[in-house]
Amino acid sequence: MKALTWHGKGDIRCESVADPSIEDDRDIIIRVTACAICGSDLHLMDGYMPTMKTGDVLGHETMGVVEEVGRAHSKFKHGDRVVVPFNLSCGECFFCQKQLYSLCDRSNRNADQAAKVMGQSPAGLLGYSHMLGGYAGGQAEYLRVPFADVGPIRVPDELDDEQVLFLSDIFPTGYMAAENADIEPGDTVAIWGCGPVGQFAIQSAWMLGAGRVIAIDRVPERLAKAREHGRAETLDFSQVDIYDALMEMTGGRGPDRCIDCVGTESNPTGSFDSALDQVKAALFLGTDRPHVLREAIFCCRKGGTISIPGVYVGLLDKVPFGPAMNKGLTFKMGQTHTQRYLEPLLQKVVSREIDPTFVITHRAGLEAGPDLYKTFRDKQDGCIKVVMKPGL
Ligand SMILES: NC(=O)c1ccc[n+]([C@@H]2O[C@H](COP(=O)([O-])OP(=O)(O)OC[C@H]3O[C@@H](n4cnc5c(N)ncnc54)[C@H](O)[C@@H]3O)[C@@H](O)[C@H]2O)c1
Ligand SMILES: [Zn+2]
Ligand SMILES: [Zn+2]
Known part of the structure; x- marks a missing residue:
């Protein structure tokens, strides 16, 4: 089959790889009908995520039609249309029982590797490095879905692929980010990053009762989307000092809730x-560039909440923990517990409360994938979200 594969920093290819097959009774194989490129994939492309190997199949935002089912299956049958959450979860362990699906104790086949750098291992992820399970991803014609009796959901025929694809990741991620921000009615919510995750965080902040949403980025069309579709006030970080601007907009108090979608x-x-971070990254003295986290800590009002859906990888330098402590801030973060949100957010799509297609700017077949990774990374051609349909 055709798939998008990783071959080192900046080198993504579309090539032929072996078809997946059922390896466990709980597996299903789907024929992929639509998949997307995520901001998290850029961390792989840019070489920030360790333990990738040449030829690894990428992709964790995927949906399709069930082709084959493992023997233990009663949930799906051949021909069902399903969306697949990006994290793999067994449904049975201590963490899955608490609906902390992205922390599943059993789905990472290489948990030892992850535990060495994190203390304990989070869940395995589709298409996201060997340290997180070494599972082939879904930017491909076919995908093997492990633990398929827990993760994927069937989607109604009346909704097309583009309306439901983002249940796999960015809609739940934006929603959980807003939930983690502990928004109280009328709160001012500042959101850094107007990429796909930021756009869904904006939508979700309103759903959860925000009184005001302020969105921050520098890419004109992303800021325009936040204003025009997201009804947010916007700040361009290349034009204004974000701390000064936020203080002025909030009477010197700071936003109640801050969400780092960068x-x-x-x-x-x-x-x-931020200049120091760039130098250190260039010299391989540290990879994370946590400017937004630092800025959010300075800007957040005393007693406020910082929600972090944006991915960090290792040990963060010069994060002002003293100010955070003394200002009494609450931090909530994590990879999304996607399975928890699939049904409730699907209902919001069915009821037309939201149409997730608003972020899509580019559609193509898999062959265009390598070029579109660059277009998305470099924010060229007005790109906000890429959807690929094998065979298009
Ligand atoms: N927690 C999860 O489960 C989960 C799931 C999906 C994505 N993510 C993460 O969320 C983040 C965003 O994903 P995305 O798909 O929207 O990516 P993206 O790269 O398209 O968007 C990031 C945006 O941040 C903006 N930005 C960069 N520096 C900034 C700064 N200093 N201030 C304000 N904005 C700045 C960029 O211009 C860009 O528009 C990534 O880190 C991704 O890995 C996490
Ligand atoms: Zn993602
Ligand atoms: Zn589990």
């Missing part, structure tokens, strides 16, 4: 700390 690959902002 993560480890903050762009240079002209500030001293």
Whole structure:
């Protein structure tokens, strides 16, 4: 089959690889009908995520039609249309029982490797490095879905692929980010990053009762989307000092809730700390560039909450923990417990409360994938979200 594969920093290829097959009774194989490129895939492309190997199949936002089912299956049958969450969860362990699906204790086949660097291992992820399970991803014609009796959900025929695909990751991720922000009615919510995750965090902040949403980025079309579709006030970090602007907009108090939808690959902002991060990354002295986290800690009002869906990888330098402690901030973060949100958010799509297609700017077949990774990374051609359909 055709698949998008990783061959080192900046080198993504579309090539022929072996078809997946059932390896466990709980597996299903799907024929992929749509898949997407995520901001998290850029961390792989940019070489920030360790333990990738040449030829690894990428992709963790995927849906399709069930082709084959393992013997233990009663949930799905051949021909069912399903969306697949990006994290793999057994459904039975201590963490899955608590619906902490992204922390599943059993789905990472290489848990020892992850435990060495994290203390304990999180769940295995599709298409996301050997340290997180070494599972082939779904930017491909076919995908093997482990633990398929727990993860995927069937989707109604009346909704097309583009309307439901983002249940696999970015809609639940934006929603959990807003939930983690502990928004109280009328709160001012500041959201750093107007990529796909930021756009869904904006939508979700309103759903959860925000009184005001302020979105921060520098890419004009992403800021425009946040304003026009997201009804957010916007700040361009290349034009204004974000701390000064947020203080002015909130009467000197700071936003009640701050959401970091940027993560480890903050762009240079002209500030001293961000320049230092760039130098250290270039010299391999440290990979994370946590400028946004630092800024959010400074800007957040006393007693406020910082929610972090943006991915960080290792040990973060110069994070102002003293100010965070003394200001009494609450931090909530994590990979999304996607399975928890599938049904409730599907209902919001069915009831037309939200149409997730608003983020899509680019559609193509898998062959265009390598070029579209670059277009998405470099924010060229107005790109906000890429959807690929094998065979298109
Ligand atoms: N927690 C999860 O489960 C989960 C799931 C999906 C994605 N993510 C992470 O969420 C983050 C965003 O994903 P995405 O798909 O929206 O990616 P993206 O790269 O398209 O968006 C990031 C945006 O941040 C902006 N940005 C960069 N530096 C900034 C700064 N200093 N201030 C404000 N904005 C800045 C960029 O211009 C860009 O628009 C990534 O780190 C991704 O790995 C996490
Ligand atoms: Zn993702
Ligand atoms: Zn589990």
